[in-house]
Amino acid sequence: MKLSAELKAFEGRIGHRFAQPELLLRAVTHSSMSSPTREDNQRLEFLGDRVLGLVMSEALLARDTAATEGQLAPRFNALVRKETCADVAKAIDVGAVLKLGRSEMMSGGRRKQALLGDAMEAVIAAVYLDAGFDAARDMVLRLWGKRIDDVKADARDAKTALQEWAQARGLKPPKYVEVSRSGPDHAPVFTIAVELDNGESERAIAGSKRQAEQAAAKALLARLET
CATH class of the missing domain: 1.10.1520.10 (Ribonuclease III domain)
Incomplete structure (x- = not known):
């Protein structure tokens, strides 16, 4: 061949x-x-x-x-x-x-x-x-x-790190909600919200649900740990 x-x-x-x-x-x-x-x-x-x-x-x-x-x-x-x-x-x-x-x-x-x-x-x-x-x-x-x-010694992805943060404090696992989707089918844009049952939340926008979820988790975790 x-x-x-x-x-x-x-x-x-x-x-x-x-x-x-x-x-x-x-x-x-x-x-x-x-x-x-x-x-x-x-x-x-x-x-x-x-x-x-x-x-x-x-x-x-x-x-x-x-x-x-x-x-x-x-x-x-x-x-x-x-x-x-x-x-x-x-x-x-x-x-x-x-x-x-x-x-x-x-x-x-x-x-x-x-x-x-x-x-x-x-x-x-x-x-x-x-x-x-x-x-x-x-x-x-x-x-x-x-x-x-x-690769970092603590190389957990943001979603995993946020879930561990919540569990350590007796909270339920984070909930991810698709707020909106825009753009053409070949180049969609997703807005995802991550929510904790203590009322804390953040949103992020990305070209895939997975990326938006990670970005939202990272943003919330950064705020919670400051």
Whole structure:
């Protein structure tokens, strides 16, 4: 199988030449483009998530030999969560090589955080199946780069941190409410409110519900801890 010029350039960006190029093609094929003769990347995403987890577990243990499990867990979660995978995917322009159906393409699929994160995990799995764990680990460590060294000792995401703050004070878990949605389907804008049962609340606006929830939680937590 011969890869397109775009996928060959992508091989250069990830630093791996595929002996089985069909694996790379599958890794960048979204379910909206799947067919009886073309597999999508969902199964690879499942495998890539596990490979990424092992790579990051090894890396964190090697970098801090004195850290406890409780200290390592939030750092691990910060490095493998979908937002981080999507950031790495953007850095190597995964969106440019995604194979999307027309409706997904028209709705801005090449920029969607979830699609980019999923595709990044699928690419990791493709490299693993093509050349083994060492090759996948080398690529992941290279692409994640300083993110591993810079991950904070307390790397909990804002929603987790806010929930722990509430639970420590005997409050119910935070409630997230979609206040409004505006903009076209391919570029929506969400306003999300986070509320605690003690009456405290904050709002945030972002291009996805997940991002808006995190931003609202971060804003409320910052206010509560001042």
